Amino acid sequence: xxxxxxxxxxxxxxxxxxxxxxxxxxxxxxxxxxxxxxxxxxxxxxxxxxxxxxxxxxxxxxxxxxxxxxxxxxxxxxxxxxxxxxxxxxxxxxxxxxxxxxxxxxxxxxxxxxxxxxxxxxxxxxxxxxxxxxxxxxxxxxxxxxxxxxxxxxxxxx
Numbered sequence: 001x002x003x004x005x006x007x008x009x010x011x012x013x014x015x016x017x018x019x020x021x022x023x024x025x026x027x028x029x030x031x032x033x034x035x036x037x038x039x040x041x042x043x044x045x046x047x048x049x050x051x052x053x054x055x056x057x058x059x060x061x062x063x064x065x066x067x068x069x070x071x072x073x074x075x076x077x078x079x080x081x082x083x084x085x086x087x088x089x090x091x092x093x094x095x096x097x098x099x100x101x102x103x104x105x106x107x108x109x110x111x112x113x114x115x116x117x118x119x120x121x122x123x124x125x126x127x128x129x130x131x132x133x134x135x136x137x138x139x140x141x142x143x144x145x146x147x148x149x150x151x152x153x154x155x156x157x158x
Contacts, residue, residue, distance in 0.1 A: 017148035039068035046070035053134040075109040083107030088118035094146045098139040117141035123158045
């Protein structure tokens with residue numbers, strides 16, 4: 001298991017992901033605890049990209065419940081279909097929101113969040129959680145983020 005990350009400062013986010021993903025793999029290698037692994041993924045992403053908020057919500061019964069995260073205090077429970085996280089869960093797909101104010105039903109856990117990407121986590125074809133990333137900047141996320149964040153999610157042993 002790696003115990004530190006080498007953070008590269010580059011304007012090219014693809015280069016940043018390509019440097020970070022093997023390091024996340026090393027962090028997860030040999031660690032069976034889901035919470036520990038989710039926490040380290042959040043820390044790695046927050047350190048590398050300096051995003052406003054990075055965290056996981058896990059499906060528990062009929063709600064998404066806050067899991068490991070990095071950033072300010074967050075909403076604790078989200079209903080299916082509510083906000084970007086609930087919509088990603090309901091639709092079972094990645095959602096990229098360039099301006100959260102324009103997203104119908106957006107849940108403002110923080111008024112500082114301006115754009116968001118949410119990616120579902122699957123187990124046996126069912127959504128069991130989501131990775132939620134928020135930025136203080138408009139239009140922060142794109143298909144490059146979706147591609148690499150989906151790769152990171154696939155590294156998680158559920």
